[in-house]
Amino acid sequence: MSARGFSNLTEATEAALIVAAQAKNQAAFGELVKRRQGWARALLRRMCASHAEADDLAQDAFIKAWERLSDLETPAAFPGWFRRIAVTTFLMAKRKQKAIFDTIDDASPIAAEDSSPEAAAGAKVDLERALARLSDAERLCVTLNHGEGLSHGEIVDMTGLPLGTVKSHVLRGTEKLRRMLEAVA
Secondary structure (H helix, E strand, O other): OOOOOOOOHHHOOHHHHHHHOOOOOOHHHHHHHHHHHHHHHHHHHHHOOOOOOHHHHHHHHHHHHHHHHHHOHHHHHHHHHHHHHHHHHHHHHHHHHOOOOOOHHHHOOOOOOOOOOOOOOOOHHHHHHHHHHHHHHHHHHHHHHHOOOOOOHHHHHOOOOOOOHHHHHHHHHHHHHHHHHHHOO
């Protein structure tokens, strides 16, 4: 048996793993990471232009979660709590790269898109390619809105962007995606 009474961590509930991890049980946190890493990497891959960058940010987010796990008040809040850490990790990386927030309120018109993206093996590949062609801000807002189901207000709370900017990025990004994906079909 482990320190928290588990005979097999793979059979423990997520809530039990979180409680054990909050008591600094590294094996329990490791199992939690195994269970959530696919979701975390997928979320960040939709926001990042590079899979390698997304994987690095997912790792950083899990490290931050381990360091801050004592701040989590209830295990049931873990998915939203961790999503906020992942998004914040993404935003901080983009701020460091100075690639997004210097011109975030730029209201430039939608740029023309190439009508023939590279041939794709399937819809998922097409979507990933199309997402990669959006600006960082559009990709972030579209992913959080459509991919994660967050409302505009929740995105404002998570990113600190103004509501009008979030709405604009969701609308513009969605329209760009629609046009790019229609060109593939």
